[in-house]
Amino acid sequence: MDVSQYLEIFIDESNEHLQSLNDQIMILEKEPENEDTINEIFRAAHSLKGMAGTMGYKRMQTLTHDMENVFSEVRNGNMKVNSDLVDVLFQCLDALEKYVSNIQQTQDEGTEDNEPIIKALNAFISGEKKQEAAKAEEKKEEPAQAASDSAASTIELADFEKNAVNEAIKKNMHAYQIKVSVDENCILKAARAFLVFKNLEGHGDIVKSVPSVQDIEDEKFDFDFTIVIVTNESYADISGIIKNVSEIKDADGKEFTELFPEEQPAKEEEVKEEKKAEEHAAKPATQAQVPATASSKKAPAAGSKGKAVGRTVRVDIEKLDALMNLVSELIIAKNGLVSVSSEENTDGSIGQKFNEQIEYLETVTTNLHESVMKVRMMPIESVVSKFPRMIRDLSKKLDKKMELYMSGEDTELDRTVIDEIGDPLMHLLRNSADHGLESAEIRKERGKDEVGSIFLDAYQDGNNVVIEVRDDGNGIDVAKVRDKAISKGTITAEQAEVMSDKEIIDLLFRPSFSTSEKVTEVSGRGVGLDVVKSKIEALGGDVEVKTSYGEGSTFTIRLPLTLAIIQALMVKLGDEKYAISLASIQTIEDIPVTDIKYVHAKEVINLRGNVIPLVRLRNLLDVPGQPEESESITVVIVSKGDKMAGLVVDSLIGQMEIVIKSLGKYISINKMISGATILGDGSVALIIDANTLV
Amino acid sequence: MDEVKLLENNSDSQETVQYIVVKIGNEQYGINIKYIDNIVRNQRITRVPKSQKYFKGVINLRGEVMPVMSIRLKLDLDDDEYTDKTRIIIIKIESATIGVIVDQVKEVVTLTEADIEKVQHNPTSENTTGFISAIGKSKGELISLLDIVSLIEEG
Numbered sequence: 119m120d121v122s123q124y125l126e127i128f129i130d131e132s133n134e135h136l137q138s139l140n141d142q143i144m145i146l147e148k149e150p151e152n153e154d155t156i157n158e159i160f161r162a163a164h165s166l167k168g169m170a171g172t173m174g175y176k177r178m179q180t181l182t183h184d185m186e187n188v189f190s191e192v193r194n195g196n197m198k199v200n201s202d203l204v205d206v207l208f209q210c211l212d213a214l215e216k217y218v219s220n221i222q223q224t225q226d227e228g229t230e231d232n233e234p235i236i237k238a239l240n241a242f243i244s245g246e247k248k249q250e251a252a253k254a255e256e257k258k259e260e261p262a263q264a265a266s267d268s269a270a271s272t273i274e275l276a277d278f279e280k281n282a283v284n285e286a287i288k289k290n291m292h293a294y295q296i297k298v299s300v301d302e303n304c305i306l307k308a309a310r311a312f313l314v315f316k317n318l319e320g321h322g323d324i325v326k327s328v329p330s331v332q333d334i335e336d337e338k339f340d341f342d343f344t345i346v347i348v349t350n351e352s353y354a355d356i357s358g359i360i361k362n363v364s365e366i367k368d369a370d371g372k373e374f375t376e377l378f379p380e381e382q383p384a385k386e387e388e389v390k391e392e393k394k395a396e397e398h399a400a401k402p403a404t405q406a407q408v409p410a411t412a413s414s415k416k417a418p419a420a421g422s423k424g425k426a427v428g429r430t431v432r433v434d435i436e437k438l439d440a441l442m443n444l445v446s447e448l449i450i451a452k453n454g455l456v457s458v459s460s461e462e463n464t465d466g467s468i469g470q471k472f473n474e475q476i477e478y479l480e481t482v483t484t485n486l487h488e489s490v491m492k493v494r495m496m497p498i499e500s501v502v503s504k505f506p507r508m509i510r511d512l513s514k515k516l517d518k519k520m521e522l523y524m525s526g527e528d529t530e531l532d533r534t535v536i537d538e539i540g541d542p543l544m545h546l547l548r549n550s551a552d553h554g555l556e557s558a559e560i561r562k563e564r565g566k567d568e569v570g571s572i573f574l575d576a577y578q579d580g581n582n583v584v585i586e587v588r589d590d591g592n593g594i595d596v597a598k599v600r601d602k603a604i605s606k607g608t609i610t611a612e613q614a615e616v617m618s619d620k621e622i623i624d625l626l627f628r629p630s631f632s633t634s635e636k637v638t639e640v641s642g643r644g645v646g647l648d649v650v651k652s653k654i655e656a657l658g659g660d661v662e663v664k665t666s667y668g669e670g671s672t673f674t675i676r677l678p679l680t681l682a683i684i685q686a687l688m689v690k691l692g693d694e695k696y697a698i699s700l701a702s703i704q705t706i707e708d709i710p711v712t713d714i715k716y717v718h719a720k721e722v723i724n725l726r727g728n729v730i731p732l733v734r735l736r737n738l739l740d741v742p743g744q745p746e747e748s749e750s751i752t753v754v755i756v757s758k759g760d761k762m763a764g765l766v767v768d769s770l771i772g773q774m775e776i777v778i779k780s781l782g783k784y785i786s787i788n789k790m791i792s793g794a795t796i797l798g799d800g801s802v803a804l805i806i807d808a809n810t811l812v
Numbered sequence: 813m814d815e816v817k818l819l820e821n822n823s824d825s826q827e828t829v830q831y832i833v834v835k836i837g838n839e840q841y842g843i844n845i846k847y848i849d850n851i852v853r854n855q856r857i858t859r860v861p862k863s864q865k866y867f868k869g870v871i872n873l874r875g876e877v878m879p880v881m882s883i884r885l886k887l888d889l890d891d892d893e894y895t896d897k898t899r900i901i902i903i904k905i906e907s908a909t910i911g912v913i914v915d916q917v918k919e920v921v922t923l924t925e926a927d928i929e930k931v932q933h934n935p936t937s938e939n940t941t942g943f944i945s946a947i948g949k950s951k952g953e954l955i956s957l958l959d960i961v962s963l964i965e966e967g
Binding site for chain 1: 856858859860861862863864867869870871872875876877878879881907908909910964965
């Protein structure tokens with residue numbers, strides 16, 4: 119079978135299942151008895167196996183199969199979940215992930231058989247079996263005993279059901295109560311049970327089942343269920359039909375021979391006469407029952423999955439990019455119209471209607487832009503969901519106790535950012551785990567909880583998304599960093615003297631600077647923080663660290679919500695036009711020159727109690743010419759976090775929606791220029807990144 | 813395009829390369845035609861603060877922002893003087909697309925191997941000659957053939 123067309127779906131779904139397995143096993147380790155989790159794991163493992171099988175990936179299928187066996191034992195209560203088992207299971211998931219990534223790259227699963235993992239898995243099964251063989255057998259006998267008792271004892275029947283049985287007996291039909299046992303290794307109990315019902319349909323009416331048909335279809339039963347059936351056929355035939363369904367272990371039952379006490383006295387002849395007619399009537403009745411069960415089957419199935427999965431379509435990111443580009447074009451075209459209209463308007467020759475139409479077009483483009491952006495947004499969850507597992511592994515590897523607390527997983531970011539943010543976050547978490555958290559002994563000495571805490575919090579702040587990685591560990595030892603920087607020759611001793619603590623800490627973001635005494639597998643090679651910084655800056659964001667020695671450190675990543683199109687304030691400096699992202703602007707003020715004060719020979723203003731440093735953009739950007747002398751200056755107040763700065767501009771042009779373009783290669787751009795945009799008149803304006811000026 | 817094809821067909825079986833001859837100052841330079849994407853008239857260039865001084869800024873080329881480099885400044889010549897003959901040649905190399913300013917675009921010449929003389933690089937010579945890969949001869953005139961890739965790539 120040609121399955122290549124399903125490959126993409128296979129890869130996507132496999133990854134989803136693997137992620138769900140990862141999550142659930144984490145939960146399972148903490149709550150070994152959680153049945154929902156075990157069932158969830160079982161379902162995911164089973165789908166994975168099925169998919170691998172369909173696609174012809176035999177090794178993957180084999181491994182999943184063995185893993186599934188383990189889960190099956192766990193589910194049946196024959197095996198206890200312990201840390202060793204979870205380790206092996208995680209190894210197993212890693213191996214499966216490797217298969218999937220191989221398949222993604224080469225369409226082939228590779229040749230790794232992962233024998234050791236399979237052996238380890240099987241060892242768990244056989245080991246547990248031997249140990250508990252005796253116990254299990256005893257246990258099994260007991261329920262079996264109890265089961266046969268229950269088979270013998272008549273199950274509770276409602277009045278109408280009793281009537282049905284009575285009727286049948288009166289009609290010389292047989293009514294049987296049958297206990298059906300499903301094989302304990304059976305994977306799809308519900309499906310097997312369904313087959314039992316289906317196969318019996320032509321042979322009689324199922325009057326009652328315990329548990330109810332719905333529960334059975336939802337797999338809400340152990341390994342047996344009891345049905346009451348009314349039929350013309352002999353017991354042997356019926357039980358034969360049931361046993362014919364594969365993986366049905368046993369069908370054991372009895373016949374109702376005596377009428378229930380509520381019986382209505384009736385003559386057998388009458389019954390006989392009616393019998394034929396009744397039989398005809400019965401058939402359509404059974405048939406009517408089929409669609410009923412079928413539909414009732416679907417409803418709970420959908421309901422049980424009911425994690426409110428949004429209706430989604432998988433779209434190639436390139437198609438979205440194309441759409442996005444078109445929207446950008448549209449906005450540029452619209453800006454063109456706007457500038458034409460404002461020019462024409464000065465002649466007074468263009469009417470009100472033209473402006474109205476332009477405003478309408480503007481609304482449409484803005485909405486279109488927003489919708490396209492939203493399509494590109496993804497919850498950050500898809501990145502962070504692998505971290506709890508990573509921290510668990512690190513905890514074992516580093517032999518430190520630690521716990522990861524996450525919040526704001528539903529915060530959304532642009533797809534392109536999501537794709538890139540994983541590595542930097544991983545670096546920071548590893549950093550916290552390895553450098554940040556102290557060993558258990560030191561933590562005790564310091565009177566902290568033995569178990570270290572790492573926090574990953576994401577939230578939206580205006581047009582930014584903030585992700586914080588925080589730990590309650592050691593914090594950064596500024597003195598140590600300073601010594602290290604001097605000994606490495608990064609800075610001289612004289613420089614170190616005058617550097618503030620913050621400047622010293624910023625040294626950590628320099629390439630090849632690591633303070634870890636020993637190089638571990640986790641970190642210490644000095645390729646962490648500088649990579650984090652450059653990656654995040656490439657995404658248009660920035661990263662900051664706050665630390666307090668002995669109490670922990672916080673790394674704060676700030677990322678722009680959208681990458682391509684922003685609302686900006688256009689300002690004029692000399693003859694040049696610049697754009698400032700509206701997101702960072704607080705207010706715009708006219709300040710009399712006399713209000714400018716000096717602190718440390720730097721210009722500041724006192725604005726409603728806040729002392730705000732002034733930034734003369736003309737000087738900073740080497741704008742040619744001199745500003746006109748005037749009694750007041752126009753100041754754009756921008757903020758980053760809780761810090762503010764006042765950008766001095768010549769004049770304001772107005773607010774505009776701009777499309778961010780890159781400046782291209784080879785031209786070296788100062789950090790304060792974050793890109794360029796094309797204005798309505800076709801000229802290029804540069805975008806000032808106010809964040810770098812605060 | 814037809815013209816180009818004709819030229820190719822008429823040429824000898826020898827290897828030939830086409831160059832666009834441009835004028836910068838008093839000298840004629842040749843740029844290999846395979847790197848040339850487009851030639852546009854001079855237009856408003858937006859200055860980019862704090863960039864290398866030989867980058868004049870950026871222009872809008874059909875909706876894309878394109879950096880523009882001054883060959884004059886890169887070759888340590890006098891600054892450009894814009895006239896109505898000034899052109900921006902859009903160069904497309906593997907890694908980027910970039911505009912370079914020239915005083916004038918003269919013609920397209922087809923040079924055979926025999927017309928091209930490799931320049932012996934003198935290690936002590938100034939950077940300026942480093943971007944000249946060879947000297948071409950056409951109709952009795954000398955054309956300095958620019959190594960445009962290293963001109964752009966070398967900071």
